Amino acid sequence: MAFLEVKNLTKSFGDTRVLKGIDFDLNSGEVLSIIGSSGSGKTTLLRCLNFLETADGGSISVDGKAVFDAGDPLLSSHKAIRHNRINFGLVFQSFNLFPQYSVLRNLTLAAALKASEENPDYKKRKKEINAELDERALRLLDRIGLKEKKDSFPCELSGGQQQRVAIARALMLTPRILCFDEPTSALDPELTKEVLRVIKDLRTEGNTMIVVTHEMDFARDASDKVIFMANGIIEESGTPDKIFGSPESPLLTSFLNQ
């Protein structure tokens, strides 16, 4: 059984069927790139995985445990969703950092709030817990090369730096699968490089990731598996060698040639 299993996922907005039955799976430590033309449903798929949208049908399981099943009302309660969504992290195209907080606080805020809810003796050990979180955040910032920016505010950073902070923020909650929705499409080529560098490092460290991307070089060189989406279905999937080397679908061929 694969680490992540997505079965027959469907989603419509009104009369528009955006996902028409998505099936795929992913092993732990693998990187999946999702490519496809605009409007093919890539963002919607990621949003369903992260519970920002509720899929109409299908199921999602992580490590053998069902985290979503359209037919199971127990899994769609507010509480269950809040519990299950921690399996996934999401990095947005537009970063969405919190403008009023320093870089360090952006990283620690959600983790501190979580600790205050889940840790029965949070009040007593508040200082200690926050110090631990700060330390973890600093280690992450060090890894993405932004330790000296810990006290800066998001508006003082370049787009590439903001996106790296957003990645670190998602990592603070140690998601089991980290998703990226076109993490570099708001960035200049130069800044794109530094962000992709960080994602590649994360791969080396064994993180399981799903990356929606328009960077074909990245999909070819840095993923274990590629999915090509068209009109709400997976038109073709396979290893990067197969997708880029010997594409079968005519839609994929013309997508790659454009």
Next chain:
Amino acid sequence: METFLSVSGKLAQGFGTTLSLFFLTLLFAIPLGLLFACISRVRLKALRFLMRAFIYIIRGTPLLLQLMIVVYLPGIVFNNPLTKWPVFKGNVPLSYFCGALFAFVINYACYFAEIFRGGIENIPKGQYEACEVLGMSHSQTFFRVILLQVIRNIVAPMSNEVVTLVKDTALARTVSVVEIYFAASEILRLQFIIWPLFYTGAFYLGFSALLTLLFGMIEKRLSRYWR
């Protein structure tokens, strides 16, 4: 010397009335505006529509007219003048003052409601979604992330509105509330003394300047970190 003292006393009374009207209006209109803003965003369409229609009507008609309606309508149409309401215990100036205050509160609550609504609706959807995927609850999202951004969004328009309120308090004279301008003009009319009028002008100017300064400080503090 005696006239100076008596004139100053009358002015001080008007001054107190103006300040009371100003601060009490803010005190009640801000929470009420928040409530109006929330109601104008509820799911229930009928309620939302009614609230927005009410706000539209209040904003679309002069405060002067609203003052007249609140203060004189009960007496003229229902034969039950404000001045005779038991709550006021025969205190005529108090009844006028409360009527005027009521009109001010409703009027300003509607303006504030629109400012609050705009401030809330201007927060990018991505901020809520970022909180959601980070596992925050709704209340954590609102109080830890959204609220400060809303406050920042509304400081400048609130500043305008509050300075306008300073000057609008002078309208209360039309329903016999002896605020500072009314006091000064009565002194001019009855005693032919003009300086209280200049004094009044200086008061409005000083008060507005103070408020502008205060809001400027808040705004600067809030925007030190983010655009």
